[in-house]
Amino acid sequence: MSKLKTQEFMVNMGPHHPSTHGVCRLMLTLDGEKVVKIVPVIGYLHRAIEKICENRTYAQCIPLLDRFEYVTSMSCEYVFADAVEKLAAIEVPERAQYLRVIMLELNRIASHLIFFGTTVMDIGALTPFLYGLRERELIMDLFEMTCGQRLTYNYITIGGVSHDIPPEFIPKCREAVKIIREKLKDYEGLFNENPIWLARTKNIGVLSAETAVAYGVSGPILRASGIKYDIRKNEPYGIYDRFDFNIPTYTHGDAYDRYMVRLDEIRESLKIITQALDGLPEGDIRKKVNPFTFKPPAGEIYNRIENSRGEMGVYLVSDGTTKPTRLKLRGGSYNHLQVLPHVAVGGLVADLVAIFATFDIIMPEVDR
Amino acid sequence: MTRDELKEYIAGHFEGRLKPLESGRYALLYEVSAADLTEIAQALRDDSKLNLNFLCNIAAIDASDHFEAVYSVASLTGNHRLDFKVILPHDNPEIESTQEIWPAANWYEREMWELYGINILKHDNLTRFLLPDEWNQGHPMRKDWDAPDFVRFPELER
Numbered sequence: 042m043s044k045l046k047t048q049e050f051m052v053n054m055g056p057h058h059p060s061t062h063g064v065c066r067l068m069l070t071l072d073g074e075k076v077v078k079i080v081p082v083i084g085y086l087h088r089a090i091e092k093i094c095e096n097r098t099y100a101q102c103i104p105l106l107d108r109f110e111y112v113t114s115m116s117c118e119y120v121f122a123d124a125v126e127k128l129a130a131i132e133v134p135e136r137a138q139y140l141r142v143i144m145l146e147l148n149r150i151a152s153h154l155i156f157f158g159t160t161v162m163d164i165g166a167l168t169p170f171l172y173g174l175r176e177r178e179l180i181m182d183l184f185e186m187t188c189g190q191r192l193t194y195n196y197i198t199i200g201g202v203s204h205d206i207p208p209e210f211i212p213k214c215r216e217a218v219k220i221i222r223e224k225l226k227d228y229e230g231l232f233n234e235n236p237i238w239l240a241r242t243k244n245i246g247v248l249s250a251e252t253a254v255a256y257g258v259s260g261p262i263l264r265a266s267g268i269k270y271d272i273r274k275n276e277p278y279g280i281y282d283r284f285d286f287n288i289p290t291y292t293h294g295d296a297y298d299r300y301m302v303r304l305d306e307i308r309e310s311l312k313i314i315t316q317a318l319d320g321l322p323e324g325d326i327r328k329k330v331n332p333f334t335f336k337p338p339a340g341e342i343y344n345r346i347e348n349s350r351g352e353m354g355v356y357l358v359s360d361g362t363t364k365p366t367r368l369k370l371r372g373g374s375y376n377h378l379q380v381l382p383h384v385a386v387g388g389l390v391a392d393l394v395a396i397f398a399t400f401d402i403i404m405p406e407v408d409r
Numbered sequence: 410m411t412r413d414e415l416k417e418y419i420a421g422h423f424e425g426r427l428k429p430l431e432s433g434r435y436a437l438l439y440e441v442s443a444a445d446l447t448e449i450a451q452a453l454r455d456d457s458k459l460n461l462n463f464l465c466n467i468a469a470i471d472a473s474d475h476f477e478a479v480y481s482v483a484s485l486t487g488n489h490r491l492d493f494k495v496i497l498p499h500d501n502p503e504i505e506s507t508q509e510i511w512p513a514a515n516w517y518e519r520e521m522w523e524l525y526g527i528n529i530l531k532h533d534n535l536t537r538f539l540l541p542d543e544w545n546q547g548h549p550m551r552k553d554w555d556a557p558d559f560v561r562f563p564e565l566e567r
Contacts, residue, residue: 051421070561084539127435254485257513270485342435343481343492345465356479369468379516384492409540 054393056085062159062397063404065378073188074389079382086271086408094368099125099199101331102368107193109370110406112155115141116149116348118197121368123278124357125199129337134325137201138280142317143214144184144188146310148220152349153303153310156401157228160300161399169231176224179217186210200333201327211318218311225307235300242296246384248395249294256380260351260373261302262400266294272347283320284313292301299399306349336363350374350401374408378408410458410489412437418458419491423449428492438479439493443504446495450510453482453493460484460544461491464511469521471552476502476527497527506532524550 060136064085070078090109091371096104106121107114119141126133127133133141158173181191187203188196232238248258253266263270270388271288273281289305291298345354351373358367377400410418416437419427426449428437441449453461465481467526476497482488506529507514516538518529523537526548537544547554 082538084541087539181471187556232411254462255512257511259463268485275488276490298431339432340434341432341438341479343466343468343479345481352465354466354481355480356466358470366472367464367468367470375516378511 044155045247047073054390056082058196060090062402065402065407067381067393068341069390069393070392074391076386076388076390078392079385079393081378081381082406083378083404088405091368091370094365096364097333098363099335099337099365100330102365103198106370107195109409110348110350110353110372110403111192112403113148113152114193114254115163115197115347116346116353118194119145119279120344120353120355121357122197122199123346124342124355128340128357128359129335131328131330132326133201134328135232135333136205139321139324140202140206140326141197141227142284143314143321144187144194144202146313146317147180147183147214149308149349151177153307154180154221156303156349158379158399159302160395160401161238163233163394166237166238166340168225168230170226170227172224176221179220183210183214183217186213186225196326198330198331200330201325201333203327205326213320214314218314221307222311225304229304237393239297241391242300242399244293244312244390245296245392246399247293247295248380248384252380252383253294254258254384257376258351258373259376260347260349261306262299262373262377264288264290264300265298267292272345273350274347278344278346284316285370286312296395296399299401303401304350334363335402338363339399341382343369348373350403350406351377370409372409373401374400374406376403378402378407393408410484410487412489415489417457417489423452424454430494436481437491439491441493441495443466443495443497447505447507448512449493450480450507452511458487459489460486462486462511464507464513464517467514467517467521469525469527469550471525471550473499473552475499476525477521478504478521478527480507501531502527504528508532524548526551 049070049072052069054361055068068080090105103118106117109117137209154173154177160171182257185191187206188194248266250266252269253263269288269290286309288304291302335361339359341358343356345352354371356369360366385396426445430438430440448469453459461482463485465483468479470477477490477494479494501558504543507516520534522529522535539544
């Protein structure tokens, strides 16, 4: 039999592919099952948040920013409010600082639980998705009892937080911490030594430390590649320097390590929440700022925090009026999607799904 | 490096080519001339004490009479960070790409080109990605861009 002629062909993965977590389109060039080239196409979720914010007052920006990265809305609110407070030199009351940390860390856990659920679902284990969401529900209940919202909170405002926690929050929160800590053992029991899981993630999508740094990769993915860098420790913001926690770091930079880093981070966040609940002082929850007439002095600032998906930052320019002149949003996924082709080319399509899932890319953060 | 050490080091090693600006009161903010950009960027990254190897962000700003491009860079080894700004004319703004120095710059520059109309020299892939491919209504992030109530998408009207 004469040799069969083969040729490369193109396939669109997305925009509505279930494992692209939103509306990301990857134009794949395939040689059989092997990925030869990846071109990410973005912009399907572009809502022009940056442009709209230029025509809104500072207080009106916050509900919009909730939609910037809707899995961890608290971080989006915090990074903006913190930037404005630094520009205007506003002192945030102690109690509000602690409440912010509690909410940020709860939100980080909720985000990592979503990561856990969707990643294992993409790779083929359907049930643990429900486990992840079940535990996340405990956190959503806490948010709902505090500010009435479950996804887009509008909670962290300029000068403090919008609502104080109700009296039943603290016992419920402690209980949630206890339950999540217990359930983490179940997750690890299901996956850490599971031969199918290991075959799908070990040595898949290795991201070297050099490539990671060059492409601005941050957060858990950077730490999975062996670089111990966490803005909460290296450039502490808010009151993070008061808490005792570790930065989980792994060395291989493969899909398995990226998964392990996040599970370890949940544990560290639980530690921070417990410490913050213990140290929560009484007092005011916000400094009064008139949302209609608030004018920070002219100036500019790049403010960044450690989000569950890496570095989240805003570049804020104020000209001394009630509206920001420029608000540039920076999300971790933007860089992670950019580096994806360098990691996934040469692997199989099935591995691409595992890599995309463990990168934990969500599209609102890329498109803005 | 602490903020003051960094300030002193920059003042000593980059005599006048990084001009400190007042408007950035929080982090250190400098001004770099457009002609110097790649040279300075290379020096900032390769200097063994600075080692600013991590590009956080590039933000373009329309200041009505001129454009600005602000580069925020950090060092993952030295725990310090600074911003520097390039001022570009409003007519025919051009800037050289820094993707050879920080590969992460590629997409940020592409976005700057697309939304602000700042031309990037020596960039390897200047194609649309946030706006539709057939977009011909200018650069929406510019201040003089009149936001229409209704934006036409030709492919939906066919």
